[in-house]
Amino acid sequence: MLDFNDALPRPANPVDLAAQRETVRADLLARLPSVLKALFPAGKVRGGAFAIGNVQGDPGDSLEVALSGEKAGLWYDHATGEGGDLFALIAAVHGLDTHGQFAEVVALAGRLLGTARVEPTPLRGEAPVDRLGPATAKWDYVAADGSLIACVYRYDPPTGKEYRPWDVRARLWRAPDPRPLYNLPAIAQAKEVVLVEGERCADALIHKGVAATTAMNGAKAPIDKTDWSPLRGKAVLIWPDRDAPGWDYAENAARACVAAGAASVAILVPPMDKPDKWDAADAVSEGFDCVAFLIHGERQVIKAAPPVLPTHTLGALLDDDSPVPPDLIAPRVLTPGGLLVFGGAPKVGKSDFLLAWLMHMAAGASFLGMTPPRPLRVFYLQAEVQYHYLRERVKTVSLPPSRLGAARVNFVATPQLRLVLDEAGLAQVIPAIVQAFGSAPPDLIAIDPIRNVFDGGEAGGENDNGAMLFFLSQRVEQLRMAVNPDAGLVLVHHTKKLGKKPFEEDPFQALAGAGSLRGYYSTGMLLFRPDEAQTTRQLIFELRNGAALPVKSVDKFNGTWREVVNTGRRVLQDYAERLDAERRRKHDVILQMLFDEAAEGRCYSATQFAEAFEGRAGLGAERTIRERLSVLATQGYIKFFRNAEDYGLPPLHRSKFGYQCVEGMVLRREGPPDPDTGEIPMWPVSVYPTHYKCPQTGALLPVEDSTIWLYHDEDNP
Template structure:
């Protein structure tokens, strides 16, 4: 069926509207052709300028009624897709619009008649998203009329199919929606030539779904156009199996018209002169529901002796399609520990007791550490040259990525992962931490991570969706904060410490807590919870020279003895500092304190710590007799401390003011007023008791007080 033409003094020129429609259908390809350095977002394409520099000042709308419209915020220029094409190609839409149309039509391959299907074509190239060749498939016809396909793997340099096979036309289907899956490269290419997003699988109707990477189709509307024969029906069943795990938005199958012959396909439809777009809009289509539920008998489960899949991180810490949550309090070292673990897994090397089956591909969505501090931390990690060499290109880490993992965030991360792993998807996807990217959805988003519904939405519609887009067999690692709980609760069930909703704990397949018993101590204890295997014994680890190592718990008393000495010394210092401050402030400033006023005055001063810490130290010192109480008014100001249970704090030899020397006589003039206690704190009951002798000071259990 011939295309309509407009009279631009060129009888072969297709119409403006037809060319524009074709350009917009293939808009992602058009923009990648014009701007190889551009960046694709979900709703817009960004580039620095019309000259193609990297940047964001020039933006092109990707979808909707404004698709193809652009504006350069630096220069102020803008227009439609023809203006953009002309500006880059050095043409002028005002002076020679037919030349612009001819240039677009030439690039599109549009001719005045529907493209014919060449029986001579014998070669199809499978590429990655950027257009890099991955596999070339050549067809040969035997003397008996039988077709033979010979694949060549450009990555390995061998005449064989790769272990994991890409889809055809990845650049074209990267952001296209919907996408048509045909049976064979010839049919797919015919539709592509018409500007219709299409793809196919490698291997024909009997392809292996388990060896085909369907992840680029995750979340899309998919239409299957099979051949009109029994093999076509089998092809649909194979596709259903392969598409099951990626969760497309919808899946439909074209029902060929009843008057079409056997083996009729998309290429035949074009040869018949059908208006393909009108045909797709009107032809009956069968909707397929992919959700599948299964139940297995006891006999089936016991009889299945097939090998278990390899753990991603053995033993059973992270399994294929599993989810590991690593929890820890701020400053517990969980991010550093996680980076060390992942780097060794990417190098294919053991870390503590954990081992990978091979060097793993790892993507880390890291939303906490800025670039310079991230590289500093990695450089201090004590990695061997061998580990760096082996893990160098296997692990990719974002520096403090600031986004929410919402619909737009998913698209951004999906594109970034495809960019960093063009040949094969990652084995592990990491989010560190959950809190910084959390999105609970439109209904529960404002409730945050503490709401069970919001957490389930995040896990199912964000984390799982990202996995399905990238690699349904990938393991997920989520790094999360913990909250403070009592030692008794932690001992009874440490995983109660995980922050947020309880639905997180019920969702993951394994958990690991990094617990630091004391901020001043280097030792961390690791606690594990596994759903898919025997438990892992708790471990004690310490970081020395940038390297995490396991230590024997029996060595803890030695470590704690050294730590105890440090604590004892610090208690001595705080003891002396509190007593000295009470004495000096009374002597030089005539100031007396209650427990509350002293804690407020000296919070975070002289290393005394918080108000709570100061109050605890004063309470201990009062119980041991170092500090007593004055329950009468201030000797000078006559102010009372009646709101305080213990009144003013008094220490031995306390006085208000100081004695002076008479300059004329040289004699000491007594001006200071002694401050004597009226009450003390009973060590046993904590109650207030009246002193019997204000001049007598007896200290109880000095070492404990210190």
């Protein structure tokens, strides 16, 4: 009940206004039923109360005015929670403020009395009959200490269900101010709370062992009049009814929970196949798996939970005798949730080694002493080799026939990706991995090489420690957490050039961005060629989660990587001779191809030739061909001509050197048509170089005498 003595500004004659107020109040109470009927023509007298829908005068039962007893003239709207005396009711009807416009409210009350007739009031001993009948349900709202705050009664009259709150402490039919949440003792003890609509839904989940609560009045609860503070620090999950008012309530309540300091807030999305107004109580009654829905159901995250810093006492560590999780790759080379960085210099064979290694892991087969506990599901994200050449490579890897079947389904690779692992790149990669493996996530994710997909944010490139840390924490970890938090990661990276002594002292310092990498990875692994004249490599390990592993000497024999035990001179000599023979073969093949192509009327720049003959005649990938062409140009076997117009060839605007030519090369070009037959003859034209590559500086220099072919190769003086 409002106290106008304190709230109103003092009028010019406060004594007269106060006397007038009391006189008008007495007259209003004397004519109360008629006054209310004049104010609300659609209202009805039921028992000891006058009922109307709202202050706008719509038909209904939500707003009630007591007609007798000490509460005569007091009103309460069960839908909005508003109430007061008769002056407050008249002010609400006319949109006035009883504080600043009370004189107008009194004047309106006087005019209202002129239209209302005097009726006898019921005798003091008569008790009004409750028009709603007996309550059909009752819910107690108790404080965290168990003391009773309020009760909510449900009635089911013919006009539909209605709820009436009873303020225990004020002993009035009204909601407490502020309104408490339901089930406060359980909420006080819980870390995770489910917020639903209405006490019926809360009780249904409580009986399932869930710490559930609701705001008083459910979806109609006034958010600003509810005390949300008990949810401070809690993880709140809101389960709305499947209708528009339910979702509106959920969004409004979510904002209130965030403002109250909830640790996290999310709204469950009701299943699309459920009927309208479906709620938590319906779910329990129909046998729906509520626990699974609360854990795995689709949700809209309003506020994410902050990461929790794990801590362990010495006693807990000493007493924990649970088994250590099995290695993904033993012995401790890669542990669940671990990160392995595999580095090496260019052309040392990293990708070839990695492909064989991953395929063996997918097959469940041991590889150079590294053993998986079972066939692993492997996703190989690679950004170096195009599809057709990846296909060629995997066919050269020899796997045990009995394990090939497992590897065929467990190993999944991408063709050469041309993307960056930023937010947009992750949005492509994550769904591809999930789709590739379905319900069983991958055990191992390999990225080869990270240089081609690197995203360091605004910090810089992969040589910058800050940029590398950003890539690892914000990109690589985001990928792993989205796919499988326990998956092992393998990142392929290049090494910088170090002197022999620094490399021997700390080889892993050669990794680009080594400061951040070494502080982040669980395992480092390097493939190193100590002698460029030999094919034997060293496999070097640095383990965080296990004992040190000895350095292995490895090499590839007939397409199979093996550990080299006998590194005697004869073995190395055989491999050196084999490599020399392969280099001579490629030398001869490239020169012959340039010569033969010219005879067919085709000439190439170095880039055009590498792209056109990649993977053909055993020349290898595009990069390998370009490197071999560069060596042959340095040795003088390949020179260049830049006068393309003299041979009827299109100019090369983007080529640094021009068209390639070899000694004695003849280009077939079209001659003038025969005047008698009209046929176009093909005439041979000798091609002479205009420039050569300086073997000392690599610069392009003009040829002094194009008819004399000079070589710079010591083997061909």
